[in-house]
């Protein structure tokens with residue numbers, strides 16, 4: 001019902017208030033304020049712990065995995081055993097080692113593509129939103145284009161037709177298809193912030209445009225930037241797995257997507273190697289779950305009413 | 310058929326049968342308590358801050374059809390109390406004690422389902438922000454339809470909505486509009502119409518007209534008064550603006566530091582307020598037309614409610630305070646005709662106020678005549694008037710907007726000329742949309758005039774600068790001489806930047822100061838606007854300051870480049886009435902001691918009367934009246950000026966009181 005009573009805020013609408021809250025919280029501790037808010041949310045804390053687990057596994061992969069994931073000196077298509085906890089592949093590689101190293105790939109792709117999307121989105125969004133005029137119209141056209149073109153088919157096409165295969169390519173393809181959403185949110189946020197009196201005041205205080213953007217606007221958007229990064233990273237992890245599963249990944253890299261691809265090609269289903277088939281999917285699902293849980297906290301970050309304080 | 314004539318209840322709307330819960334007996338309807346609040350307390354218990362007891366042990370009743378005002382400075386707990394009654398509190402706020410009974414139903418114990426049924430049908434509300442919380446993607450029509458549908462009112466919705474709009478003086482055409490296509494005043498009237506849609510018996514209005522123009526405000530308040538007489542609903546009207554509250558209400562409750570300190574029929578309160586705090590609030594009012602205008606303010610701010618304080622909470626600000634006040638907490642006790650919470654008043658030892666003279670109680674800080682705010686009839690000495698620093702010469706600004714294929718053009722300003730002189734305040738008065746802000750933009754070089762000239766001559770030079778031709782670097786240099794004080798102190802300071810940072814920017818950019826010199830100079834600036842000791846403020850974030858303190862910081866920042874011209878665009882309209890006088894006094898002092906030329910933009914003729922030497926009245930882009938303040942305000946010739954004057958709520962004029 002349309003009550004003029006409690007207005008529900010759009011997520012991210014109140015970034016200034018969030019920023020103030022985070023600055024205040026950050027003053028007492030050495031942690032950034034946004035982290036404090038995230039940590040306080042129970043679901044988010046679980047997600048952060050899970051993510052930390054994945055990061056540790058990725059860092060210590062050689063120790064935890066015990067074998068080289070590309071070492072194919074073992075029996076082929078063996079079931080789980082003490083030596084090979086999740087069995088071996090059709091080529092005779094250790095599935096567990098691949099699973100552990102796969103975490104590295106997913107996180108690297110997530111972080112790199114997430115950063116790239118964020119940077120592109122920030123630059124495009126800031127320029128379009130702050131400068132306005134014809135530049136905004138041109139950039140907005142590209143943002144809208146990026147939004148309407150379906151990402152997965154475009155990714156598949158780009159990856160399929162590219163002459164080289166490699167992780168860098170995957171990261172680039174994902175970033176090219178994924179920056180627009182963040183850019184749109186940042187653009188509209190800037191348009192709101194640009195009209196604030198303190199921006200006019202900064203101009204009257206003699207500050208130049210670059211300084212105004214860097215010192216007056218961006219500090220009021222950091223939570224939005226963190227939110228955007230998390231979203232982009234999640235999309236990138238899923239995108240990489242999808243491409244690799246379709247056989248469009250980097251054949252040199254071990255990832256959960258390639259594992260799934262090999263498992264279906266290598267007849268894991270026929271040989272009854274359930275562990276080989278299920279493990280990479282389960283790992284992916286867990287990583288995605290951790291991001292989703294963290295997103296609960298991020299919602300709290302952008303909506304003070306959801307904050308657990 | 311007039312749907313809103315008093316007719317048997319339930320004739321059209323299936324109403325929840327709450328009446329059966331009522332106590333039985335031969336109680337006369339008019340004297341029955343519709344709302345009973347008993348010992349209500351609300352606390353905020355945030356995780357990172359100490360517990361604040363925002364509402365403490367508040368009890369009162371509202372009778373059927375009664376109009377009750379709730380008055381107090383911001384931060385005294387008015388809205389918390391209102392939201393507590395409506396059960397709209399969200400964590401970290403919660404009701405920590407007491408009951409709210411509406412028409413026999415205990416709201417504090419009711420579940421959400423029950424509350425949903427009661428809201429709108431029995432109890433509805435309009436907030437200051439209501440105009441901004443209409444659903445932006447729905448046409449006004451759909452918003453009404455939803456409200457009716459949610460309460461299963463099927464038949465005759467169309468006729469009824471038109472009737473509702475007529476009640477709030479809106480054209481049925483607005484039904485096809487989206488909220489953003491309407492002005493603030495229109496949206497607020499839509500919100501009011503929605504609140505009245507289901508004929509509630511109690512309407513809670515929380516600052517419903519704050520931030521709106523005087524003329525729009527007058528219009529809404531007049532509608533409200535008429536509607537209430539026609540429909541007979543009861544109102545709890547919350548505001549910090551005692552002009553409107555006293556004019557509208559039958560009975561007024563004054564709230565200070567989470568407690569009701571006085572409760573009395575409005576005419577008695579105007580005649581002889583018994584609580585020192587109420588007297589202080591009344592002092593901020595005066596009639597701008599009188600030959601001598603004197604306002605006063607209560608120094609200091611309401612106390613921090615997270616700190617337990619023995620004795621009377623008003624003690625630090627009270628001019629009547631005695632030793633006992635610091636130790637013994639006064640109770641809210643009946644005296645003749647009302648309730649008061651003051652030890653001295655309860656003993657009958659509070660000096661009487663001179664009959665008839667409400668404003669300007671000398672016991673509170675009054676403006677010393679030298680500060681220029683105690684304006685008597687004599688014109689200022691002529692020799693003080695210097696050569697103009699800025700001349701606006703026959704300026705017209707036309708905005709052309711293209712919407713699809715159609716172009717429309719508006720003359721925001723037509724043929725306006727004015728001069729700003731050092732040490733003088735020129736007030737630009739007019740409704741919103743009259744072109745005031747456009748003139749400010751022309752003077753600061755943000756916009757260029759379509760025709761006419763804007764010329765600036767610095768005090769220490771003879772060369773004229775054509776402001777209407779400046780661009781780039783030259784414009785930036787010019788800005789050093791022209792600085793702004795903004796309307797909204799909450800938006801004029803970056804929420805993530807400290808006070809010290811805000812002040813450092815002009816010092817670095819215009820004076821080339823570096824290192825510790827910046828901090829030193831910033832501290833001096835803060836002291837010059839009355840924020841002392843400055844060290845305490847430099848590292849604060851804006852949200853840690855009160856509205857008045859923020860406006861002082863904004864003023865200090867504007868003074869930093871040592872400008873010749875200060876443009877103040879409604880600098881006090883967002884502030885509490887009680888601190889407006891304080892900021893006006895500061896501005897007046899700065900203008901005179903630093904020989905600044907000030908353009909003071911306002912729609913409030915009382916503040917113009919207090920601050921300005923000269924007044925220009927603008928109507929739809931035309932200058933309709935111009936002259937020395939007292940002449941324009943005291944003997945307005947133009948109809949529009951008179952309309953502005955008549956729109957000012959005046960608690961002291963008995964003539965306006967309805968009934």
Ligand SMILES: Nc1ncnc2c1ncn2[C@@H]1O[C@H](COP(=O)(O)OP(=O)(O)O)[C@@H](O)[C@H]1O
Nearest residue numbers: 708710719721740741742743744745746747748
């Ligand atoms: N940028 C603009 N584009 C189109 N019309 C404008 C613009 N700025 C102001 N106007 C119009 O000019 C008139 C005067 O506006 P303004 O200067 O803002 O008055 P005030 O300061 O009294 O509110 C209004 O009718 C407004 O719609």
Ligand code: SF4
Nearest residue numbers: 621624627634651652
């Ligand atoms: S009790 Fe004392 S301090 Fe409190 S309002 Fe009365 S006189 Fe002032």
Ligand SMILES: [Mg+2]
Nearest residue numbers: 741742745746
């Ligand atoms: Mg304006």
